[in-house]
Amino acid sequence: MPKAALRSNADRGEETRRKILDAAESLFAERGFHGVSLRDITTLAKVENALASYHFKVKDHLISAVVLRRAEEHRFDLVNSLEATILARKPGLPTNLDLVKAYARPALEKIARGPGWAAYIKIIVGIQNLDRNNTVSLLTNSIYDDTIRLFVTAFERANPGVPKRSVQFSLYFLHGAFIHILSQGRTFERLIDDAKGFQDPAELLEELANSFAFGLDGKARARAQRS
Amino acid sequence: MPKAALRSNADRGEETRRKILDAAESLFAERGFHGVSLRDITTLAKVENALASYHFKVKDHLISAVVLRRAEEHRFDLVNSLEATILARKPGLPTNLDLVKAYARPALEKIARGPGWAAYIKIIVGIQNLDRNNTVSLLTNSIYDDTIRLFVTAFERANPGVPKRSVQFSLYFLHGAFIHILSQGRTFERLIDDAKGFQDPAELLEELANSFAFGLDGKARARAQRS
């Protein structure tokens, strides 16, 4: 008796769900929500077309399920990363270098684990840049907002010599640069005549931390000199 | 006799083309290429459905026309902006502050002119992040690549004390942050409890220049201290 036949219906359903989610994740990342049909997804997943509707009812629920599968883990790791960094410097304050790394490391680590995480990031970034009131945008907002605010506050505390608004601008730029990297828009990389890309996570983390921490440190220094 | 009747057929055609292009620009920016139908476009433009096909043949040509309408002007202004900056410092070299401003100012000025330019930027950024081999991506690559390379070279010259690769990383981040700003992803802005947004072009330019120029200056300083 073949192994497959031993599995319960519930197990088979779970595997089908997973296959559909994996295929959807990959395709939505590549071509966007509207650029992918349910047929594309079930074909790649090697399951019947009707099963996408059976398991996820409508297309909107499917992409929500794709996002939910990863979002909570990412949020959890972000919070822990920040808390660990703050704790490590107690009773002092974390530096800008510490904080940039705490912010960026969780996502970079996940992307290094495999293509699924990279696809997930591409999806949420791509969708945020379109309709900001769609299901997925609202979902990710509700998951990440509070966590990002924790980082903003931590950076403000770490830069008492810089006006809050100027700190916020720096973080706005950091955030923009980072999600651009994560969504793997190779627009810039293509332009450099250098065999090596910009994808090595350790190097990326180091350069990101230097660029933005030095930027913030420079703002403090410029202000100190003026007075 | 009403004014409209005096116009030639060619003039009427030109106006129809413009109305379709305007509507398409706005909608593609909002929902992406696949998220918009030709019917959506002609409805917003208040023209007959068949006219989109008559004037642009297929949907692909239409979005290409939307992009081409603005791309050449932007490229031209970018080149001039860089040349003027270099000329102004001769026989010395432009500073990082100069160069960041030269890079960012043309787009910020255009966006301030009206919603059309902002939509154009959103379209090319959004499409680059999906299929990198579609018509529009190839089009914008061929238009912008050489110009961006000019900036890369100028930055490398302005930072002899920093390894080229580290300069390139900084520009990678600058580019990412900037196109994130331009594509108006308000993901970050929404998080700050501050009545004022991050949209004032003059303030944005100043903060952007400070953040990234200080970042590069800091890299040079750190390197000098180490040796």
Place this chain on the structure above:
DNA sequence: GTCTATATCGCGATAGAC
């Protein structure tokens, strides 16, 4: 839970009168 078949719709694109 899965499969075949199909209903229903909106899409891009075209034909042909004006």
Place this chain on the structure above:
DNA sequence: GTCTATCGCGATATAGAC
């Protein structure tokens, strides 16, 4: 250059047998 009408296709989603 514009307008009405329509074709052919592929999309989402469902019905009902297994």
